[in-house]
Amino acid sequence: MDDFKPLFEYVEKNIENKIELKELADFMGYSPFYISRKFMDLYGIPITGYVRIRKLQYSIKDLLDGMKVIDVAMKYSFESHEGFSRSFKSLFGSSPKNIRNYLQKYEIPEFELFANCEAKSMEKQKMSLSDDMHKMIFTILGNSFEEMAGGFCSKIELSLLPDNCLRIFDDGRGIKLDDDGVIHEEILQNLFSGKPITKVEYAQMGDLPFDDLKLVNSLCEKLTITVWRNGKIYEQDFIRGVPQHSVTSKPNDSKIPHGTQIILKPDTSIFESTQFSKEKLQTWVSENYCDLKGNVVLEYKKDYA
Numbered sequence: 458m459d460d461f462k463p464l465f466e467y468v469e470k471n472i473e474n475k476i477e478l479k480e481l482a483d484f485m486g487y488s489p490f491y492i493s494r495k496f497m498d499l500y501g502i503p504i505t506g507y508v509r510i511r512k513l514q515y516s517i518k519d520l521l522d523g524m525k526v527i528d529v530a531m532k533y534s535f536e537s538h539e540g541f542s543r544s545f546k547s548l549f550g551s552s553p554k555n556i557r558n559y560l561q562k563y564e565i566p567e568f569e570l571f572a573n574c575e576a577k578s579m580e581k582q583k584m585s586l587s588d589d590m591h592k593m594i595f596t597i598l599g600n601s602f603e604e605m606a607g608g609f610c611s612k613i614e615l616s617l618l619p620d621n622c623l624r625i626f627d628d629g630r631g632i633k634l635d636d637d638g639v640i641h642e643e644i645l646q647n648l649f650s651g652k653p654i655t656k657v658e659y660a661q662m663g664d665l666p667f668d669d670l671k672l673v674n675s676l677c678e679k680l681t682i683t684v685w686r687n688g689k690i691y692e693q694d695f696i697r698g699v700p701q702h703s704v705t706s707k708p709n710d711s712k713i714p715h716g717t718q719i720i721l722k723p724d725t726s727i728f729e730s731t732q733f734s735k736e737k738l739q740t741w742v743s744e745n746y747c748d749l750k751g752n753v754v755l756e757y758k759k760d761y762a
Contacts, residue, residue: 461485461496461499461500463484463485464481464484464485464504465568467481467484468481468507468508468511468568469511469568472511472512472515472533473532473533473534474534475534476508476534478492478493478504478505481504481508492504500657501660502657507657509544509548510548510655510657511568512533512534512535513533513544513545513548513549514565514566514655515533515565516529516530516532516533516541516545516553517549517556517560517563517565517653518563518565519532520553520556520557521556521557521560521562521563523557526538526541526542526553526554526557529541529553530542541553548653548655549653549655549697549699550653550678550679550696550697550699551653551696551697551699551701555696555699555700555701556653556699559650559699559700559701559702560650560652560699561646561650562652563652566658566661567661586727586728586729586731587731587734587737589665589667589676589728590723590728590731590733591733591734591737591738591741592665592667593667593673593676593677593721593723594615594623594625594733594738595667595741595745596667596668596669596670596673597625597670597673597719598613598615598625598741598742599668599745600670601613601625601627601629601717602745602746602749604627604629604630605627605629605749605752606749609629609630610627610628610629610630610716611628611752612627612628612752612753612754613625613626613627613752613753613754614626614627614753614754614756615738615753615754615755615756616755616756616757616758617733617735617755617756617757617758618720618758619758620722621722621723621725621731621732621733622720622721622722623720623721623722623733624718624719624720624758625718625719625720626716626717626718626719627716627717628713628715628716629715629716629717630686630715631684631685631686631715631716631717632644632645632648632684632686632691632717633686634684634686634691634704635687635689635691635706640691640703640704640706642703642704645682645693645700645704646700648670648671649670649671649674649680649682649693649695649698650671650674650695650698650699650700651671651672651673651674651675651695651697651698651699652671652675652697652698652699653675653697653698653699654675654676654697654698654724654727655726656726656727659676659727671698674695674698675697675698676697676698676723676724676727676728677695677697677698677721677722677723677724678696678697678722678723678724678725678726679694679695679696679721679722680694680695680696680719680720680721680722681693681694681695681719681720681721682695682717682718682719683717683718683719683720684716684717684718685709685711685713685714685715685716685717686715688708688709689706689707689708689709690706690707690708690709690711691704691705691706692704692705693705697724735755735757738755739755742755
């Protein structure tokens with residue numbers, strides 16, 4: 458038994474109903490034990506976990522359409538408002554309220570999964586995870602180097618922080634976020650706001666367009682951007698691509714007149730224990746910006762505040 462397409466279609470048609478394992482087993486004509494084990498062997502997640510993910514993905518669309526959280530919970534047959542909110546935040550990192558208030562748009566992913574037998578070997582998978590995680594950093598660094606090549610930036614700092622976090626700072630112009638004291642939230646939204654991406658979804662995505670900052674942000678468990686410009690400090694926090702509040706602004710009483718800083722942590726539910734490599738980062742800088750690498754500080758920091 459390798460064809461679960463009828464089951465996927467059944468889940469889609471009954472997405473608003475309470476779907477039990479026995480119901481799925483009866484539909485496919487097998488025992489609950491057999492179908493559960495086979496699904497886990499093929500796709501690497503419990504069959505009930507897959508159903509829950511699909512319900513939560515569908516729920517995002519309803520939240521963006523303005524439905525109340527409790528009404529969405531009831532629509533998809535969760536037993537309580539609290540249980541729905543807990544499952545939602547566990548999967549996406551943000552509360553239903555934050556998703557509704559700050560996520561720009563969302564398209565429900567395709568439902569069909571690829572079997573593990575078509576997946577990469579464990580060693581190749583680890584290499585792929587590492588490559589993807591470093592490509593995220595190269596995308597952000599590329600923007601800093603463009604600022605430097607244009608003569609607007611004199612230094613770039615790249616700091617490896619505890620807990621596999623990473624800091625990128627450049628003393629460039631800083632992103633222009635306001636006009637006459639009015640903060641334009643949409644500027645950061647258009648540049649950085651992504652969408653929650655689950656591990657299952659990531660595994661099906663193939664080659665990713667890492668030139669897209671929205672995708673990079675979506676693959677981060679958390680990302681904070683700080684901008685120094687025009688005598689002010691602006692800050693925004695994201696979790697898995699979703700803003701957690703409006704852009705904050707305060708007078709700049711620091712020693713940094715202008716610049717941009719990004720501190721991020723890759724999503725451990727996707728990249729697991731994969732760590733940043735100082736050697737990979739140094740090699741990329743040398744190969745792509747050899748003439749500018751003398752302006753880059755790459756360091757380990759045991760703590761950062």
